[in-house]
Amino acid sequence: MRKFIILGLLAATVVPGVASAQSYGEVRRSERNLREEQRDLRQAQRYGDRRDVRDARRDVRDARQEVREDWRDYRRSHRDVYRAGNWRAPFRYSQWNVGAQLRPTYYNSRYYINDVNRYRLPRPGVNQRWVRHYNDVLLVNVRTGRVVTVHRGFCW
Structure with a gap:
């Protein structure tokens, strides 16, 4: 038994x-x-x-x-694949909303997500880049610095 x-x-x-x-x-x-x-x-x-x-x-x-x-x-x-890389910025976390304007230090090439397929994100439009900000993912217009889309808590 x-x-x-x-x-x-x-x-x-x-x-x-x-x-x-x-x-x-x-x-x-x-x-x-x-x-x-x-x-x-x-x-x-x-x-x-x-x-x-x-x-x-x-x-x-x-x-x-x-x-x-x-x-x-x-x-x-x-999960470790998504956590790979140093995504911690030399600045504090800020919760961004759609329409906010970022300074270039917040969306420089160090924070770009180059392989959007791996994250299952839609392809960015012209002059737009997916940027990781701590656990959030932002779609930013790199010419103006405006936030187009925000996915909060996207990366654990």
């Missing part, structure tokens, strides 16, 4: 680690599965009855949840 309890506790601690997404490939497979489920939903809406549509919607909802969980697990397991 005691062995079964120990084995049960051991299995309970091991299973969540196995189920979490550790690779980008697993996240991509989940996204592909979501697209397939959405295609099935469109087919059900076109040619199926109410029950088919209801089942397809449930499948899409479950697939979306799976994608969210896989991305969360991937980010959690690759």
Whole structure:
């Protein structure tokens, strides 16, 4: 009896680690599965009855949840990638709002985010750069110094 309890506790601690997404490939497979489920939903809406549509919607909802969980697990397991680099500035943290004007020291090339795909940020427009300010990410117009977009707490 005691062995079964120990084995049960051991299995309970091991299973969540196995189920979490550790690779980008697993996240991509989940996204592909979501697209397939959405295609099935469109087919059900076109040619199926109410029950088919209801089942397809449930499948899409479950697939979306799976994608969210896989991305969360991937980010959690690759957290050090986001923390890499010296993002601490020689100035204090300031909470910036959209429309604020920054001095050039706040958005110089040292704080640029060059690989926007890694952070899953949209591509910046002309004369705009993504800048990391402590744990926040700011989209700044580098010609005027104006803040266009703010994502607070983006980097843990």
